[in-house]
Amino acid sequence: MTDTGGRNDAELVAAAASGSEHAFRTLYRAYVRPVYWIAHGLLHDPGDAEDVTQETFLVAWRKLPELELVSDSLLPWLATICRFQSANRVRRRGLERRHLADDDAADIVDTVDVERQIVQADLVERILVAVGALNALDQEIFRLCAAQGYAYQAAADRLGVSHGAVRNRLSRIRSHVRAAVEPEES
Numbered sequence: 001m002t003d004t005g006g007r008n009d010a011e012l013v014a015a016a017a018s019g020s021e022h023a024f025r026t027l028y029r030a031y032v033r034p035v036y037w038i039a040h041g042l043l044h045d046p047g048d049a050e051d052v053t054q055e056t057f058l059v060a061w062r063k064l065p066e067l068e069l070v071s072d073s074l075l076p077w078l079a080t081i082c083r084f085q086s087a088n089r090v091r092r093r094g095l096e097r098r099h100l101a102d103d104d105a106a107d108i109v110d111t112v113d114v115e116r117q118i119v120q121a122d123l124v125e126r127i128l129v130a131v132g133a134l135n136a137l138d139q140e141i142f143r144l145c146a147a148q149g150y151a152y153q154a155a156a157d158r159l160g161v162s163h164g165a166v167r168n169r170l171s172r173i174r175s176h177v178r179a180a181v182e183p184e185e186s
Contacts, residue, residue, distance in 0.1 A: 009074045017064040024064070028057055031075055033149070035082050038124055042086040052089055056082045072136060075143070076128045083124070123181055130180035134173060141166055142173050 007015075007026070015023035035056050040049035059081050067077065131142050140159060144150040145166065150158070156166045 009072060010069050013064060013067060013069050013074060024061060027074055031078055034075060035078050038079050038082045039086055042083065043089060048089055052082060052085045055085045059085065071132055073139065076132065079124055079128055126181045127177055130177045138169055138173050141169050145170050
């Protein structure tokens with residue numbers, strides 16, 4: 001029940017894989033914002049996040065013909081591509097720094113803490129798994145409200161449910177996701 005003009009992700013992926021630019025644009029509009037925020041969380045730079053988002057969708061467009069969608073959502077696959085593109089961006093930064101010959105190279109501060117990037121990638125993966133375990137309506141509420149920033153009423157109108165249903169379900173969804181991602185206490 002994504003905002004994809006009444007078609008599900010599997011139908012749109014099949015159409016896009018067959019060359020439909022309209023289907024791909026529909027998928028792009030549905031997922032560009034969450035992919036951007038994943039990239040921004042990994043890179044901490046709006047410009048790099050925008051570049052990686054575009055690179056993610058370029059790679060996705062090229063690889064769609066070989067994709068076998070294993071869930072109802074294209075987002076986990078896009079998130080994986082985004083993480084790889086972000087890692088490539090970090091490697092390119094490192095190579096550029098190493099090629100600087102003067103003493104100023106020593107003054108450059110690494111803007112991406114690799115350990116934090118790994119932890120955040122793991123966190124994104126755990127969130128995607130937790131959201132993937134939800135029923136279709138809850139996944140859609142999470143996508144609209146948490147990933148795309150819809151207000152409760154706007155999400156309720158789009159999904160054909162009440163404001164209270166969205167608010168209550170989102171509260172439960174957040175608790176579920178929080179429990180899935182917080183480290184267990186020994």
